[in-house]
Amino acid sequence: MIRLERVSKIYESGGKKVEAVKDVSLHIKKGDIFGIIGFSGAGKSTLLRLVNLLERPTTGNIIVDNYDLNSISSKDLRQLRRKIGMIFQTFNLFNSRTVYGNIAYPLKLEKKSKEEIHQRVTELLQFVGLEDKADKFPEQLSGGQKQRVGIARALATSPDILLCDEATSALDPETTNEILNLLKKVNEEFNITILLITHEMNVIRKICNRVAVMENGRIIEEGEVFNIFSNPQEKTTKNFISSVVNEKLSSSLLEKLRKDHERKLYRIVFSGDTASQPILSTLTAKHNIHFNIIYGSINELQNQLFGNLIVEFIGADSQIEEVLKELTEIVEVREVTNGES
Numbered sequence: 191m192i193r194l195e196r197v198s199k200i201y202e203s204g205g206k207k208v209e210a211v212k213d214v215s216l217h218i219k220k221g222d223i224f225g226i227i228g229f230s231g232a233g234k235s236t237l238l239r240l241v242n243l244l245e246r247p248t249t250g251n252i253i254v255d256n257y258d259l260n261s262i263s264s265k266d267l268r269q270l271r272r273k274i275g276m277i278f279q280t281f282n283l284f285n286s287r288t289v290y291g292n293i294a295y296p297l298k299l300e301k302k303s304k305e306e307i308h309q310r311v312t313e314l315l316q317f318v319g320l321e322d323k324a325d326k327f328p329e330q331l332s333g334g335q336k337q338r339v340g341i342a343r344a345l346a347t348s349p350d351i352l353l354c355d356e357a358t359s360a361l362d363p364e365t366t367n368e369i370l371n372l373l374k375k376v377n378e379e380f381n382i383t384i385l386l387i388t389h390e391m392n393v394i395r396k397i398c399n400r401v402a403v404m405e406n407g408r409i410i411e412e413g414e415v416f417n418i419f420s421n422p423q424e425k426t427t428k429n430f431i432s433s434v435v436n437e438k439l440s441s442s443l444l445e446k447l448r449k450d451h452e453r454k455l456y457r458i459v460f461s462g463d464t465a466s467q468p469i470l471s472t473l474t475a476k477h478n479i480h481f482n483i484i485y486g487s488i489n490e491l492q493n494q495l496f497g498n499l500i501v502e503f504i505g506a507d508s509q510i511e512e513v514l515k516e517l518t519e520i521v522e523v524r525e526v527t528n529g530e531s
């Protein structure tokens with residue numbers, strides 16, 4: 191659906207060059223909810239503007255819906271633009287138009303008849319749950335309601351792709367969840383591919399199936415959301431994950447635990463099927479030792495479980511060794527040291 195091949199974007203302003211996007215390759219498949227996460231200045235907005243045809247890459251190719259943007263004709267470009275909807279952090283609604291007028295606007299540009307416009311706007315108002323707000327002006331709406339209008343307007347021309355630029359960053363957590371649920375519904379009911387940029391891992395966790403982590407213009411890590419969450423490789427990715435999945439213990443708590451428990455502590459990381467199997471109890475029973483759970487967390491993601499436990503084993507050293515050996519073959523096991531909390 192969207193393919194970026196070795197894309198770079200260099201801005202030149204005041205004689206200075208800024209390489210905002212560096213050698214990025216990505217493949218976003220039809221039906222994906224693909225999230226790009228990164229700190230401010232990482233290059234996310236530039237990447238979105240490249241896909242939205244507002245910027246041209248300095249080098250590399252961008253292919254959207256089988257059109258190579260480097261060689262697309264202006265007629266095809268106009269056609270393609272209609273297939274891409276966009277919503278924004280600041281909603282970008284027309285304050286002088288009603289909710290109805292905002293949603294109708296792209297259809298008016300397409301010179302649709304009054305009846306067609308009425309039918310489509312009514313459908314969309316119902317879809318986003320704002321039937322009773324048709325005649326209100328944006329300033330009479332809450333942030334969440336404004337974003338619903340933004341979504342309805344973006345869907346008016348039945349796009350194949352929806353680009354979301356920090357669409358929930360201005361909203362409180364509850365409203366964020368409502369809007370994320372609505373975006374999921376857009377994806378599922380209309381099979382619209384969603385590409386979103388965000389600096390909130392919560393957004394990625396809630397609705398994305400794939401994620402790319404961006405830093406200094408580059409994609410540093412990319413993959414299925416479950417795999418990235420359960421086995422992040424890069425420090426920045428780990429930091430983003432720890433903002434929503436609290437698996438680290440504070441160093442003071444760790445110190446206390448180590449004082450209270452003179453045996454070695456082990457962190458055992460479970461994911462997927464292993465998170466729902468009684469692996470620990472089976473293995474410790476087999477080798478006739480006991481275990482004591484010191485800390486545990488379990489999370490649900492994409493209908494799968496992942497989590498981790500900190501445990502101590504009680505029993506003969508040789509038997510503990512055996513259990514650790516067998517455990518390591520099934521799950522990730524590492525001794526908890528002072529440096530690793």
Ligand SMILES: Nc1ncnc2c1ncn2[C@@H]1O[C@H](COP(=O)(O)OP(=O)(O)OP(=O)(O)O)[C@@H](O)[C@H]1O
Pocket residue numbers: 201202203208209210228229230231232233234235236237
């Ligand atoms: N039009 C422009 N001209 C010159 N430099 C730009 C332009 N747009 C962005 N940049 C620079 O490119 C880099 C990436 O910016 P970009 O806005 O893409 O990052 P971002 O991850 O979206 O950050 P934010 O979340 O703060 O918007 C930054 O160093 C920025 O200053």
